[in-house]
Amino acid sequence: MKPKQLTLFQNKIYQKRKVARVVSTKQFMHIVMKARFPVLRQNHEFIKTIIKKEQIHWGIKIKNIAIQPDHIHLCVKVSSRIVFFNFMRVVAGVIGKKLLRRINTNQKVFVRKGIYKQFKTFWKQRVWTRIVHFGKDLRGVLLYIAQNPFKAGLFNQKIDRSLLVDGILQI
Secondary structure (H helix, E strand, O other), rough: OOOOOOOOOOOOOOOOOOOOOOOOOOOOEEHHHHHHHHOOOOHHHHHHHHHHHHHHHHHHEEEEEEEEEEEEEEEEEEHHHHHHHHHHHHHHHHHHHHHHHHHHHHEEEEEOOOEEOOOOOOOOOOOOEEEEEOOOHHHHHHHHHHHHHOOOOOOEEEEOHHEOOOOOOOO
């Protein structure tokens, strides 16, 4: 007779992650943070100030950033794994907490008579990361991040190219 296996957790929260997240201290990383609600673009000043403040605090080098209505692209270089995780935890936490509070007070979603839904999480999924190698790969990612707002139709392709300084959208 086969012994029963003890299960402590019935359901996994995240089905895909099987190994530790790869973090590079020597190369840049492309990071994408996806939100459940398209409110990031209208709060881009607040988001930029949080990212800049935490960049200075944790000593992270940000090469490029693009804030879309429902996601944020970053190209960063970190000094250690712990610094990366702390930076991402603080940035995601502060942005999520502040914007979720605004959403829950302004945009109540009707469930049934007299009951409105309060959202508990702001971010759609965990932060997506990829190590970017120097050379062609890094240039491609920087170009992709710089062109992302234009391809999304947030800006006019012909007029607003002057807003790019060193690949960073200056708005």
